[in-house]
Amino acid sequence: MTELLDHLVFGLAVAVSPTNVFLCLAGCFLGTLIGVLPGIGSIATISMLLPLTYSLDPVGSLIMLAGIYYGAQYGGSTASILVNVPGEATAIITAIDGHQMARQGRAGAALGISAIGSFIAGTIATVFIAALAIPLTRVALEFGPADYFSLLLLGVLASALLNRGAVSKSIAMILLGMLLATVGMDLETAAPRLTLGYPQLMEQIPFAVLAMGAFGLAELGRSLETPENRDVISKQIGGLLPSLSELRQSVAPILRGTALGGLLGVLPGNGALLGPVASYGVEKHLAKEPQRFGRGAIEGVAGPESANNAAAQTSFIPLLTLGVPANAVMALMLGAMTMNGIVAGPQVIERSPEFFWGMIASMWIGNLMLLVINLPMIGIWVKLLKVPFRILMPSIVVFCAIGAYSMRNEPFDVALAGFFAIGGYVLIKLGFEPTPLLLGFVIGDMMEEKFRQALIMSRGSLAIFVEQPISAGLLAVTLALLSVLLLPRVRRKRDEVIVE
Amino acid sequence: MGSVLPNKDTSSVPENGATEAKSWVPTQDFAAGIALLALGGFALYQGASLPAGSLNAVGPGLLPRGLAFGIVFMGVLIILLDFTRPGEQLGFVNLRPPIFIFAALMAFALTIKPLGLLGAVPITVGLAGFASAETQWREIVVLAAVLTVACIAVFGYLLTLSIPVGPSGSAAAFAALWK
C-alpha cells in the first residue's frame, strides 16, 4: 500500500509541474472544444490536434495528448446530449437518455452528472490502475478469441434489450448493423464484400460516418418535418446542475458503472464500448420503473458515462504494461510515444518510471481539469440550445460534413453520410431505432474476427466455445439472462391469449 | 415508439382497424417487414458470389449471407406479427428536410475538392437552409459567411488540416503573386 502511495506521489510530482499542468489543461480544453462539434469524435479530434504535441518533450506531449483524449470524450458526450449526434461508439448510449433529458429542459443536469460521474469514475480508475495495472494485464492476456466472441454475444443480447421499441425490430437492426460491418475486404482472403464496386468501401465503413448519418442527421431530418417536433428543446431550461435528489439517485449507478467500465476497458479491441452498454442494461434492470429509461432517466446517463470514463482510463493498461495498444486511440498514443523516443513495451515501467507514473497521475489531473473546465461551461452549452434551430441545423450539417471528410480526406465519406441520413430517416419512419444498428455495427466488426480466429485455432470445432472456461462462463450467463427475460414474456403472452 | 412523436397530421387516416378500406395505407410494421426483405434480398444478391466456406475454413461469404438470411427472417416475422394485431399507420409527413440534408451533404462532397471550404461551406449552408420551412434567408447568408470564415480559420489555419481551403490551385496562384 505504501508502495502504491509512493508511486502515485512520484507520478504527481512529475505531472504537477506547472508546464505539465498547463499542457493537461490546454489539452482538455481544446479536446472539449473540438470534440463538442457534432460529428467530430475523439479519434478525429485527436488526429486533428496531434500535431500540436509534436514540439513538446516526451512526457509533456503524452500528458497533453491524454488531456485531449479526455476532453474529446467529454466533448463527444456533450454533443450527444445537446444535439443527439454521437461522434463515437461509446457516446451512443449517453445519447439515449441524455438527449431526452435535454429535450425536457434538463440538459444542465445531464451534462453535470456526466462530468461528476466521469470524475468519480476517473479517480477510482486511477487508483485502480496504479494498484492493479500489472495483475490486470493478465486479464487482457487470458482473454482469447473464443472468450471475446462469447462476451460479444452477451453484448448483442444486452443491445437488443436496451431499447424502448419492439425486440423483433431491435434484433433486425442489430443484424443490419452487423451486415454493414461486413462491408469491405475480407480479413482472410481480401475478397471485396458488398462494396458495390466502390474502392472507398474496401476498407470498413467509418463508424462516425454511419453514426452521424443514420443517427444524428436522420433524426435532424425527422425533427424538422413538423414544427412541434423540435421546439421542445428551447421551451424551458432547468437548473444548471443536478439536484440533490438526482445526485443521490446517481451514486450507485456511478459506482456500478465504474466497476463495469473499468473491468471491460482492460480488454483489447473496442471492449471499452461494452462498458456503457452493460451499465445501461444493469441500471435499467435494477430500476424500480424501467419504463423511465429512454425517456430521460438520469441513471441512464450517470452509469454509462462513468463506465465510459473508467474504461477510457483502464484501456491504457495494455499500452502501459505490454506496449500493446488496446484501440485506435491508444495506437495514436503509441505512435506519439515512438515519435518521442519512448520505447513502449513491457519494460516501460522500469525504463521510464517518470513517464509511466507521470502519465497515470496526469490521468487523474486530466479528470479534475475536465470538472473544473466543464462545470462552469455547462451554462454556455445550455445557452447553445437557445440558438434558434434554423441556425443550429445548417451548422450541424456543415460540421458533420467536415468531420466525415477529415477522417480520411475522402469526399465519398461525406456522400456516404448523406445516404445513411436518408436510410436512417426511412428506418425511423418505419419504427426502427438507430441505437441497436450502431451497436450491431461495432460489435459485429469484432465478432466475426474473433469467431473466425477461434474456429481456425480449434480447426473448425465449435466445441472451443464451451471448452474455454471464460467463454463457457459467459455463454452460461448469456443463456441464463435470455431465459430470465424470455420466461415472463412467454407467460404473459400466454395469459393474454387466454384472456382473449 | 417513444422516438416518434404523435403525428397529428396523419389523423385523417383511421388509427387502426379499417386498413382494407379503399385507400389502403400499409401499417408501419408491414412496411418495415417489406423493407427488411428488400435489404436482406439485396445483400444476398450482392454477396451471392462470395464463397461461404465451412466451419473448418470459414469463407468471406458466411457471415454476410447468414446475416442477410437473418434479416429476411426478421422481415417475415415482423410481417406475420403485424397481421396478428392492429398497428400504427405508416406516415411520411414531409420529405423536404431529409432530402435537403442529403442534398447539402452531396453538394459538400462534390465541391470540397474543387472549391475548398470557401465554396463548399456556403453551398452546404444554403442547401441545408431549404430543409427547414422557417429559414430566413438573411440569417442564412450571415450564417454562411460566419461559418465559412470560422471553418477556414479553425480547420484550415489553426489546426492545419489537409482539408482544402480555397479552390484547387489557388494556393499556388496565391503564392505566385508574391514571387
Add this chain to the structure above:
Amino acid sequence: MRPALRHIVLTAGAVAIAATAAFAQSADTYPSAPIKLVLPLGAGGATDNLARISSGPVETKFGQPIVIENRPGAGGSLASAVVAQSEPNGQTLLFANFATHAVTPTLFTNLSYDPVKDFKPVTLIASQPHFVLVNPDLGINTLAELIDYAKKNPGKLNFASAGVGSPLHLAAEYFKIKAGVDLVHVPYKSSAPALLDLIAGRVQVFFDNVSTALPHVQAGKLKALAITSSKRSPLAPEIPTVAEAGLQDFETYGWWGVAAPAKTPPAVIAKLNAAYVEALKSPEVSTKLASQGYDVIASTPEEFEAYIGREIAKWAPVIKAANLSPTN
C-alpha cells in the same frame, strides 16, 4: 440567393483557371507552393511518423511546407489514385510503400490507374526487416528447430498476420513456401491483438516489424529466432540473420519511398531526389530512423524503380499461393 450562388461559383471557377495558368512552372522555380504528400495510411501511425521525419529537412530546404494528406484504404489504392491522376508537376507526391507498389499491382486487377506506369519513383527512403517471432513456451530456440518442428507436425502451428496482404502477412506466407512448411494462418486486423495472442501462446509464430517486436523480445516475452535481412540489426546484434540461421534466399522488408506522377519533369524528380537524399543522410534524421529500427536507404530514382520491379516479381507468386482473391 441563386444569383449570389452563381456569383460564388463563377468567381471560384475563375480563380481556379487563373491558378492552373500560373502553374506552368519550371524546375528552377520548383516548388512554388506547398507540396502535398499523400499517405496511404492514417494519421499518427509509424508510417506517418516516418514521412514527417524524413520530410522535415526537405521543407526547410525548399522553403515550402510539405502537407501530409492521409488517405488510408483499399490497400493504398485510394491514395495512389489521387496522385496518379494529379497534375505531374511535383506538387503532389505519393508516400509509396510495400502495399501500393509491391502488392496492389498483383492483388487488385481492376484499378482506375496503373500502379506501375502511372508513377515515377523519386527515392526509396528506408526499409525495415522483420523478426521471426515465436512464443517462448514452445521450447523452440532456433529457426532450424522451428522448420524441423513444423515439418514433423504439419498444420499444427498457427501463425498470426496483421492485415491481409500486409508485409507481416506475406512474409509468413513466403516463409511457408521457402521453408516448405505448413503453418495455419490466423488473420488479425492489426498487429496489437496478434501480439497479445502470441504472448499468450494462442498463436505460435508471427513475423513482426523489428521496432514493435524488440521490446517484447528484450523483456523475454517473445523469442526472436532470426531477422529477415541480409545483415544483423544494430539494435539487436545478437539475433542472427535468416541466412545465418540456415534458410537461404529469404529476405523480407517493409519499405517506404516517395513517388511522383509519371509525367513529372525529370528535372523536378532530380531536385526532389537530391533534397530527400540530403535529408536522409543528415545525422539527425538517420540516427532517429535507425533508432526506430529502419535501414535508411536514400536510393536514386533508377534504383527505386528497379527495386519496385523486383518486389512485384518476388511477391506475385506468394500472393497467388496465399489464395488471396484478386478482385476490384
